[in-house]
Amino acid sequence: MSHYAELIAVGTELLLGNVANTDAQYLSEQLALVGVDVLYHTAVGDNPARLREVIDVARRRCDLLIFTGGLGPTYDDLTKETVCLAFDRPLDFHPEIADEIRHYFDTVFRRESPACNLQQAYLPRDCTVFHNPVGTAPGCAFTADGVTVVMLPGVPRECRYLTDHALIPYLKAQQQEVILSHDLHVFGLTEPQVQERLADLMDEAVNPSLAPYAKPGEVMLRLTAKAGSEAACEELMAPLFWDARSRLGEYLYGVDAGSLEERTARLLKDRQLTFSAAESCTGGLIAKRMTDVPGASAVFLGGVVSYTNGVKAHVLGVPQDVLDKYGAVSVPTARAMAEGVRHLTGSDLAVSVTGVAGPDKDDRGNEVGTVFIALADGRKTVVRKLDLGTGRERVRTMAAHHAFDMIRRYLTDLPMEGE
Amino acid sequence: MSHYAELIAVGTELLLGNVANTDAQYLSEQLALVGVDVLYHTAVGDNPARLREVIDVARRRCDLLIFTGGLGPTYDDLTKETVCLAFDRPLDFHPEIADEIRHYFDTVFRRESPACNLQQAYLPRDCTVFHNPVGTAPGCAFTADGVTVVMLPGVPRECRYLTDHALIPYLKAQQQEVILSHDLHVFGLTEPQVQERLADLMDEAVNPSLAPYAKPGEVMLRLTAKAGSEAACEELMAPLFWDARSRLGEYLYGVDAGSLEERTARLLKDRQLTFSAAESCTGGLIAKRMTDVPGASAVFLGGVVSYTNGVKAHVLGVPQDVLDKYGAVSVPTARAMAEGVRHLTGSDLAVSVTGVAGPDKDDRGNEVGTVFIALADGRKTVVRKLDLGTGRERVRTMAAHHAFDMIRRYLTDLPMEGE
Numbered sequence: 024m025s026h027y028a029e030l031i032a033v034g035t036e037l038l039l040g041n042v043a044n045t046d047a048q049y050l051s052e053q054l055a056l057v058g059v060d061v062l063y064h065t066a067v068g069d070n071p072a073r074l075r076e077v078i079d080v081a082r083r084r085c086d087l088l089i090f091t092g093g094l095g096p097t098y099d100d101l102t103k104e105t106v107c108l109a110f111d112r113p114l115d116f117h118p119e120i121a122d123e124i125r126h127y128f129d130t131v132f133r134r135e136s137p138a139c140n141l142q143q144a145y146l147p148r149d150c151t152v153f154h155n156p157v158g159t160a161p162g163c164a165f166t167a168d169g170v171t172v173v174m175l176p177g178v179p180r181e182c183r184y185l186t187d188h189a190l191i192p193y194l195k196a197q198q199q200e201v202i203l204s205h206d207l208h209v210f211g212l213t214e215p216q217v218q219e220r221l222a223d224l225m226d227e228a229v230n231p232s233l234a235p236y237a238k239p240g241e242v243m244l245r246l247t248a249k250a251g252s253e254a255a256c257e258e259l260m261a262p263l264f265w266d267a268r269s270r271l272g273e274y275l276y277g278v279d280a281g282s283l284e285e286r287t288a289r290l291l292k293d294r295q296l297t298f299s300a301a302e303s304c305t306g307g308l309i310a311k312r313m314t315d316v317p318g319a320s321a322v323f324l325g326g327v328v329s330y331t332n333g334v335k336a337h338v339l340g341v342p343q344d345v346l347d348k349y350g351a352v353s354v355p356t357a358r359a360m361a362e363g364v365r366h367l368t369g370s371d372l373a374v375s376v377t378g379v380a381g382p383d384k385d386d387r388g389n390e391v392g393t394v395f396i397a398l399a400d401g402r403k404t405v406v407r408k409l410d411l412g413t414g415r416e417r418v419r420t421m422a423a424h425h426a427f428d429m430i431r432r433y434l435t436d437l438p439m440e441g442e
Numbered sequence: 443m444s445h446y447a448e449l450i451a452v453g454t455e456l457l458l459g460n461v462a463n464t465d466a467q468y469l470s471e472q473l474a475l476v477g478v479d480v481l482y483h484t485a486v487g488d489n490p491a492r493l494r495e496v497i498d499v500a501r502r503r504c505d506l507l508i509f510t511g512g513l514g515p516t517y518d519d520l521t522k523e524t525v526c527l528a529f530d531r532p533l534d535f536h537p538e539i540a541d542e543i544r545h546y547f548d549t550v551f552r553r554e555s556p557a558c559n560l561q562q563a564y565l566p567r568d569c570t571v572f573h574n575p576v577g578t579a580p581g582c583a584f585t586a587d588g589v590t591v592v593m594l595p596g597v598p599r600e601c602r603y604l605t606d607h608a609l610i611p612y613l614k615a616q617q618q619e620v621i622l623s624h625d626l627h628v629f630g631l632t633e634p635q636v637q638e639r640l641a642d643l644m645d646e647a648v649n650p651s652l653a654p655y656a657k658p659g660e661v662m663l664r665l666t667a668k669a670g671s672e673a674a675c676e677e678l679m680a681p682l683f684w685d686a687r688s689r690l691g692e693y694l695y696g697v698d699a700g701s702l703e704e705r706t707a708r709l710l711k712d713r714q715l716t717f718s719a720a721e722s723c724t725g726g727l728i729a730k731r732m733t734d735v736p737g738a739s740a741v742f743l744g745g746v747v748s749y750t751n752g753v754k755a756h757v758l759g760v761p762q763d764v765l766d767k768y769g770a771v772s773v774p775t776a777r778a779m780a781e782g783v784r785h786l787t788g789s790d791l792a793v794s795v796t797g798v799a800g801p802d803k804d805d806r807g808n809e810v811g812t813v814f815i816a817l818a819d820g821r822k823t824v825v826r827k828l829d830l831g832t833g834r835e836r837v838r839t840m841a842a843h844h845a846f847d848m849i850r851r852y853l854t855d856l857p858m859e860g861e
Binding site: 032037038039040041042043044045047048049051053054055061062063064065066067068073076077080084236237300302305306307308309310311313314315317320323324325326327328329330331333334337338367368369382415416419 | 719
């Protein structure tokens with residue numbers, strides 16, 4: 024059975040702009056993967072009368088209502104009460120959930136659970152309980168008058184956990200068909216360029232379908248099939264997958280790969296190689312992104328953030344006459360930075376980035392967005408010059424993307440377009 | 443005149459979870475500052491029938507409807523047409539906007555504007571035009587049947603620009619009163635601790651009002667006053683401001699300060715001092731956050747990301763016997779890292795961070811969340827031991843917060859609680 028869904032976020036903090044409604048994004052993404060059509064997102068404050076009106080509008084236009092937030096222990100958390108009133112369903116006390124809440128306080132906070140938290144042990148009669156081991160508010164689901172009602176905690180970490188471990192399995196169990204997806208990660212082509220290569224495939228494809236998602240600086244394509252089993256989904260997807268794959272060629276950096284840094288870490292690990300980074304305009308972003316990947320220490324030794332020429336010369340050993348003659352943003356400096364950090368750390372590979380992130384040109388007249396990236400392996404050093412356009416944050420993000428991509432290309436014997 | 447607002451985002455990409463609705467957050471934050479009560483956020487796809495129903499629901503419950511998105515040049519951009527149909531208002535062609543669009547293509551993309559973009563030069567009759575110098579879709583506002591209707595482009599950069607430069611001035615011009623706010627930034631106290639210190643002030647305060655906003659790892663308090671002039675607002679706020687300030691004491695790190703790193707950069711700049719960082723578990727996060735601040739190069743020389751013991755020893759000069767005897771996560775290692783990076787870069791001050799970000803304990807049995815932070819100034823080195831709890835990302839964020847706060851405390855002669 025396929026659903027039309029409305030996501031209803033409850034919390035005045037959303038309406039004050041204190042936080043973004045990231046729960047709606049995460050839920051939408053996960054629901055799309057199991058074939059649920061999300062038609063509306065709504066956010067409303069901690070106000071029972073307004074929430075009640077939102078419910079009455081939603082139940083007329085959708086058959087799956089997913090509430091996030093307002094399940095906390097304080098007096099302004101009114102989602103359960105208001106929803107149960109709307110669907111004429113009493114709240115029952117669950118002693119086993121009260122025990123879970125006490126246990127959570129015991130082990131996580133090492134203190135007794137306040138009385139108000141036991142309010143969270145009340146749930147709608149005859150609901151499916153979504154037990155919450157990462158917080159105190161359980162979620163739940165029930166069906167009334169042809170509408171499936173789901174309530175999840177609003178804290179993003181808890182909402183994600185219960186979406187993955189309770190809501191999605193609950194919805195899958197209702198479905199006759201299996202839905203399966205693969206993500207194709209593309210770097211180095213713009214979305215229009217990807218569409219040009221794949222236009223006929225995307226237009227014709229229904230099951231499996233192929234749709235592009237823009238991500239900052241890259242493109243993701245999602246291939247999705249519906250069938251009676253996972254194996255049948257895979258079989259259905261295979262021809263389109265191989266066709267898309269061959270058309271994307273070297274720009275396809277991974278399948279279900281996560282991110283460029285995760286893909287890079289995986290390739291380095293497989294080959295038992297290490298790397299280090301010398302960063303000027305990216306200012307630590309490459310190191311930060313690489314160390315976001317758990318287990319990065321197996322492949323990433325460390326790096327130097329050489330934000331000033333002094334550090335480039337004295338720490339990385341960039342010769343002073345290179346800096347004087349060519350400037351910090353140049354092929355010879357990028358080369359010496361990569362070689363310097365490789366020597367310092369003893370890594371197998373090293374990358375360096377030096378460029379102009381903006382807002383202004385540098386003192387040698389290099390335009391904003393001019394970036395040099397070098398890769399050194401001890402035998403040779405390749406330097407690429409890039410023009411990454413404007414916008415400080417965008418230039419930094421794209422420069423880091425390109426550095427990871429350069430390592431990926433090196434490790435998979437692809438051309439690096441450098442000198 | 444004060445408004446009840448609904449923010450209506452139009453775009454199927456939101457319902458697919460492809461992007462988060464950050465426009466709603468930004469608008470909510472800015473509207474709160476000028477006293478507009480946002481009651482609902484709604485998101486709907488590129489579907490004229492559903493958008494029309496959303497408009498009909500919204501106009502019954504709010505008197506300010508702000509649409510974002512669906513103003514682009516392609517066939518599925520239908521916001522203007524659907525809104526104008528709902529409010530019975532024709533669309534007129536504006537030749538001067540067509541010129542602006544041609545000019546934008548000319549100067550930014552260096553090519554001729556496609557014919558479809560000229561569709562963006564149609565606007566509702568008798569509207570206030572919000573000219574858009576950062577994109578091709580102008581915004582607009584008009585009032586019909588007692589409802590003020592605003593349309594803004596959905597691209598976050600353009601939405602923000604037009605919010606700041608057109609929408610907020612437009613709303614202010616309608617208001618009799620001036621609304622002014624100051625943000626008090628607090629680090630080192632939890633939200634309940636802040637509430638305990640200020641409970642009576644927050645409960646009693648109406649005009650000016652004082653409300654807390656939780657931010658990752660810190661607390662922000664917003665003090666807001668309404669009066670006939672900016673000066674009258676300031677006068678109204680002064681007693682509460684000074685009272686709150688004295689109760690928050692050393693934990694108040696800044697007023698309208700932006701972030702801990704901005705505050706730290708400002709203090710260093712004022713004192714004409716530089717710093718560098720040696721990062722282990724934060725893996726470049728301190729450098730990345732500092733270089734997010736434009737102009738950081740005046741105070742931040744650079745740093746070393748020493749993710750492995752080899753880099754700690756060979757680049758930073760941490761003695762091998764210190765690493766062998768005490769381990770990487772220890773007071774002596776933190777001390778040697780800070781002194782090492784200070785020596786390497788020649789900075790006035792240096793910080794170091796070494797700790798266990800998780801997911802697992804380290805090989806010496808240090809718990810996740812154990813972090814040492816050192817500050818060296820060439821005369822002495824102070825080391826703090828912190829227990830930052832669990833969660834890899836949270837531990838890294840909090841460790842970086844504490845490093846910036848330690849510099850701030852040093853520069854303002856506050857206690858650092860280290861050894």
